[in-house]
Amino acid sequence: xxxxxxxxxxxxxxxxxxxxxxxxxxxxxxxxxxxxxxxxxxxxxxxxxxxxxxxxxxxxxxxxxxxxxxxxxxxxxxxxxxxxxxxxxxxxxxxxxxxxxxxxxxxxxxxxxxxxxxxxxxxxxxxxxxxxxxxxxxxxxxxxxxxxxxxxxxxxxxxxxxxxxxxxxxxxxxxxxxxxxxxxxxxxxxxxxxxxxxxxxxxxxxxxxxxxxxxxxxxxxxxxxxxxxxxxxxxxxxxxxxxxxxxxxxxxxxxxxxxxxxxxxxxxxxxxxxxxxxxxxxxxxxxxxxxxxxxxxxxxxxxxxxxxxxxxxxxxxxxxxxxxxxxxxxxxxxxxxxxxxxxxxxxxxxxxxxxxxxxxxxxxxxxxxxxxxxxxxxxxxxxxxxxxxxxxxxxxxxxxxxxxxxxxxxxxxxxxxxxxxxxxxxxxxxxxxxxxxxxxxxxxxxxxxxxxxxxxxxxxxxxxxxxxxxxxxxxxxxxxxxxxxxxxxxxxxxxxxxxxxxx
Amino acid sequence: xxxxxxxxxxxxxxxxxxxxxxxxxxxxxxxxxxxxxxxxxxxxxxxxxxxxxxxxxxxxxxxxxxxxxxxxxxxxxxxxxxxxxxxxxxxxxxxxxxxxxxxxxxxxxxxxxxxxxxxxxxxxxxxxxxxxxxxxxxxxxxxxxxxxxxxxxxxxxxxxxxxxxxxxxxxxxxxx
Numbered sequence: 001x002x003x004x005x006x007x008x009x010x011x012x013x014x015x016x017x018x019x020x021x022x023x024x025x026x027x028x029x030x031x032x033x034x035x036x037x038x039x040x041x042x043x044x045x046x047x048x049x050x051x052x053x054x055x056x057x058x059x060x061x062x063x064x065x066x067x068x069x070x071x072x073x074x075x076x077x078x079x080x081x082x083x084x085x086x087x088x089x090x091x092x093x094x095x096x097x098x099x100x101x102x103x104x105x106x107x108x109x110x111x112x113x114x115x116x117x118x119x120x121x122x123x124x125x126x127x128x129x130x131x132x133x134x135x136x137x138x139x140x141x142x143x144x145x146x147x148x149x150x151x152x153x154x155x156x157x158x159x160x161x162x163x164x165x166x167x168x169x170x171x172x173x174x175x176x177x178x179x180x181x182x183x184x185x186x187x188x189x190x191x192x193x194x195x196x197x198x199x200x201x202x203x204x205x206x207x208x209x210x211x212x213x214x215x216x217x218x219x220x221x222x223x224x225x226x227x228x229x230x231x232x233x234x235x236x237x238x239x240x241x242x243x244x245x246x247x248x249x250x251x252x253x254x255x256x257x258x259x260x261x262x263x264x265x266x267x268x269x270x271x272x273x274x275x276x277x278x279x280x281x282x283x284x285x286x287x288x289x290x291x292x293x294x295x296x297x298x299x300x301x302x303x304x305x306x307x308x309x310x311x312x313x314x315x316x317x318x319x320x321x322x323x324x325x326x327x328x329x330x331x332x333x334x335x336x337x338x339x340x341x342x343x344x345x346x347x348x349x350x351x352x353x354x355x356x357x358x359x360x361x362x363x364x365x366x367x368x369x370x371x372x373x374x375x376x377x378x379x380x381x382x383x384x385x386x387x388x389x390x391x392x393x394x395x396x397x398x399x400x401x402x403x404x405x406x407x408x409x410x411x412x413x414x415x416x417x418x419x420x421x422x423x424x425x426x427x428x429x430x431x432x433x434x435x436x437x438x439x440x441x442x443x444x445x446x447x448x449x450x451x452x453x454x455x456x457x458x459x460x461x462x463x464x465x466x467x468x469x470x471x472x473x474x475x476x477x478x479x480x481x482x483x484x485x486x487x488x489x490x491x492x493x494x495x496x497x498x499x500x501x502x503x
Numbered sequence: 504x505x506x507x508x509x510x511x512x513x514x515x516x517x518x519x520x521x522x523x524x525x526x527x528x529x530x531x532x533x534x535x536x537x538x539x540x541x542x543x544x545x546x547x548x549x550x551x552x553x554x555x556x557x558x559x560x561x562x563x564x565x566x567x568x569x570x571x572x573x574x575x576x577x578x579x580x581x582x583x584x585x586x587x588x589x590x591x592x593x594x595x596x597x598x599x600x601x602x603x604x605x606x607x608x609x610x611x612x613x614x615x616x617x618x619x620x621x622x623x624x625x626x627x628x629x630x631x632x633x634x635x636x637x638x639x640x641x642x643x644x645x646x647x648x649x650x651x652x653x654x655x656x657x658x659x660x661x662x663x664x665x666x667x668x669x670x671x672x673x674x675x676x677x678x679x
Contacts, residue, residue: 051664167578171535174571178542178564185560192560193545216610223606224599390638391630391648397610398626398652401617406666411618418614422607429594430524430531448563456557 003129010357013058014365022063023362027370028377030070035078035381038218038396041071041312041329042438046207047215047403049336057340058358064336065316065359066366068329069121072312073374074381076113076305081106081382084222089272089308092280096293096300107240109301110378115248116255116302118371120310123259124266125363128317132349132360135321139346144453145464147322149474151447152465153481154324157268158436160481168432176437179204180444187452199412206441207407209420210332213434215400216421219393221428236378244298251302254283258303262310267318272311272327279307313363320356321346324443328435331442521596528582535575542568605637621671627653 013019033044045064052060075090080097093113100109142150155173162169182193183203194200248255258279265275283303284293293300315326316333323344325331337344342352349356374381384392404417424434440447458464466472546561546568553559595603609632616625631649634640640648660666661679670679 051666165578165581167574170574171571171578174567174574175535175538177567178538178571181542181564181567188554188556188560190549190560192549192564193542195541195545220603220607223602224595226602388634388638388640390633390636390640393606393637394626394630394633395652397613397629398622398656401614401626402622402656402660402668405617405622405668406660409667411669414614414617418610425603426527426531430528432531451563452558460553460558 003133006353006357007129007361009354010359010361011365013354013358014062014361019059019062019358019362020365022059023066023366023369024373026063026066027070027073027366027373030067030072030370031074031077031374031377031381032070032384033067034071034074035384036392036396037078037084037222038215038393039399040075040214040218041068042327042332043211043214043400043403044071045329045332045336046210046407047399049207049332049339050403050406052336053339057337057342057352058355060340061333061336061355061359062362062366064333065362066369068312068333069363069366069370070373071329072121072309073114073117073370075308076117077110077374077378077381078385080109080113080301082385089276089304089312091273092276092304093301093308095280095304096295096297099294099296100298100301103296105296107236108244108298109296110236111241111244111375112248112298112301113305114371114374115245116258116306117309118367119255120259120262120306120308121313121363121367123256124263124310124313125360125367127263127314128320128363129360132317132321132356135317136346136349139322140350142322142346144450144457145467145471146474148447148450148454149465149471149478150322150324151443151450153474153478154268154318154326155436155440155447156478156481158433158439160484161268161274162433162485163274164431164433166485168430169436172427172432172434173436173440176440177444177447179209180206180441181448186445186449202408202410204416204441205407205413206335206438207332208404208413208416209441210328210438211400211404212417212420213424213427213438214328215396215403216418217424217428219396220421220425223389223393236375241375247298248302251299254299254302255306257282258306259310262307263314265307266311266314266326268326272308272315275311276304276308279303316363319344320348320359323446325439328438331439335442520593521600522594524592524594525582525585525590527594529579532575532579532582536572539568539570539572539575543572606633609633609636617669619671621674622669623653623657624671624673626656 014023029048030041030044033039033041039047045067048064048067052064055063075085076093076097078084079090079093080101083094083098085091085094097109097113100106139146158173159166159169178193180203183191183201185192191201261279261282262272262275265278266272280293280300280303283299284290287293287297287299289297312327312329315330317326319325319330319334323334325334334344337348342348342355400417401414404413405411407413427434427437454464455462458467465475542564546565549561550559551561551565553562609629613625613629616628620628627649630652631642631645634645634648635642656668660668
């Protein structure tokens with residue numbers, strides 16, 4: 001087992017005192033980010049990314065990925081105590097978590113949420129440890145057509161698995177691709193879509209877009225609900241923790257099933273949120289007491305939390321092995337990789353062994369650290385939301401502005417951030433999904449490059465994407481996913497007549 | 504919406520007045536379609552076909568722009584065909600919009616002030632404004648909090664992380 005040996009070397013890297021400290025700092029910052037409205041995993045990491053340029057890449061990625069784990073844990077705190085999902089995939093946790101808190105069982109719900117998050121992440125990390133090298137080895141044989149096919153498949157996933165309108169998903173994605181194309185064309189050196197503006201030559205940095213789309217827009221959305229958060233008290237002590245832990249093994253099958261759903265959905269983009277809902281839905285359907293769900297059943301917390309954390313973690317698998325991130329946060333980490341001078345993709349496993357396995361080892365350790373930190377410090381983190389909203393809002397706006405500026409020391413980026421914030425607010429309220437936009441913005445240049453290189457090889461013949469079974473198979477799967485909503489719509493229209501069509 | 508309907512509306516119903524969702528849907532679709540059209544126009548200027556070095560610069564954005572324009576116009580269809588409750592749904596009610604603007608307008612001023620005053624002074628002013636206007640704080644508690652924000656940010660970024668942020672006349676006066 002070569003992986004075990006490499007993993008042990010990774011642990012040696014992650015266990016260096018400096019990296020352990022960064023891990024702890026990352027987890028605490030992450031929980032903080034997960035709890036605060038307007039700061040989530042994606043934009044929290046985007047804001048902190050410029051501060052890590054001076055660090056060695058391993059240390060930087062350990063800290064930033066620990067922020068991600070912390071944010072995943074933190075989302076559960078606000079869902080259960082305040083009925084505010086910190087991240088989209090925490091929505092399903094509110095269904096039973098908040099009723100439990102209302103019944104005075106907040107400690108139980110939080111312990112269950114944290115423990116199942118930990119379990120889900122653990123299963124996903126074990127999966128990454130053994131599957132990632134295989135996928136990377138396989139992907140080493142990929143040429144431009146195969147890479148384009150993989151990107152095509154991941155974007156088609158968004159359309160095929162979208163909960164809302166597939167047209168809006170496509171529109172948001174295309175907007176991302178266009179924004180990515182603005183500026184200098186790296187192949188020909190021509191300026192594209194700058195319309196004579198000098199500021200546009202640099203193009204749109206996705207970090208600035210992420211800070212605006214996820215940060216500023218979130219502040220605008222949460223202010224609509226008023227200026228106060230009303231939350232339940234968080235009391236968590238060792239007795240509650242031990243009692244809940246004694247109860248949890250009874251739900252072992254539920255946890256394993258949810259973790260498998262999470263891993264599977266996490267690898268495909270846009271996975272974490274559907275994974276949490278799917279896992280919750282399956283748990284309710286398979287339960288002996290489906291009516292009890294939504295009124296404070298512990299299974300209703302275990303199922304979505306396990307799946308969401310498993311999905312959030314396994315979203316890093318395609319990011320590391322193929323260079324195609326599975327979630328906006330993974331996309332930001334991918335952006336970090338590029339800035340630290342690392343080329344994401346299968347070569348990472350060959351050329352940057354220390355980096356990859358240090359990161360994987362830190363996933364194991366970071367989740368242990370995260371579990372301990374949240375169990376010990378929940379009341380303090382919950383107290384943050386009792387700070388009056390005007391203070392929180394002003395501080396978050398300031399942090400976002402600083403984050404947007406430091407990306408490339410440009411004052412114009414702060415203006416762009418604000419514009420992206422307003423755009424994000426409108427899009428969010430009209431149910432345009434933001435994740436495909438961000439992923440298209442991140443991957444736009446590389447998708448286009450793979451597309452153009454493929455066409456150069458084939459002299460303009462689109463048939464190159466079907467030239468062998470590999471890229472042809474991936475493309476066919478992508479096309480099927482892309483056409484899925486159209487087929488479902490046509491079938492509904494045929495079966496239900498004009499009424500179903502209008503709905 | 505005429506004033507008479509507003510007068511006739513019961514007091515409770517008034518809070519559900521606001522910007523219609525359908526209006527925003529139409530505006531957003533048209534804006535996206537225009538962006539798509541701009542991309543098509545610019546790509547055709549650059550050449551969206553096959554050049555000496557393979558696909559020209561405009562090749563990829565041309566098709567992307569076309570899909571963007573197409574999908575955003577197509578998503579207008581269900582909006583325009585909607586009847587009943589779906590057509591009446593609100594994007595944002597007036598009281599909600601007032602709250603949003605109470606945050607957004609000062610933020611616009613904040614962003615506009617950064618190049619002039621530097622980020623530290625602007626941030627301190629933003630904190631003080633939010634605390635006194637949106638929260639019920641007195642100036643006596645807001646001013647120290649604002650000063651503390653600026654100071655903590657300054658120490659963290661300029662001293663600790665050695666990241667230079669936009670500075671204004673005050674920082675220059677102090678010799679930074």
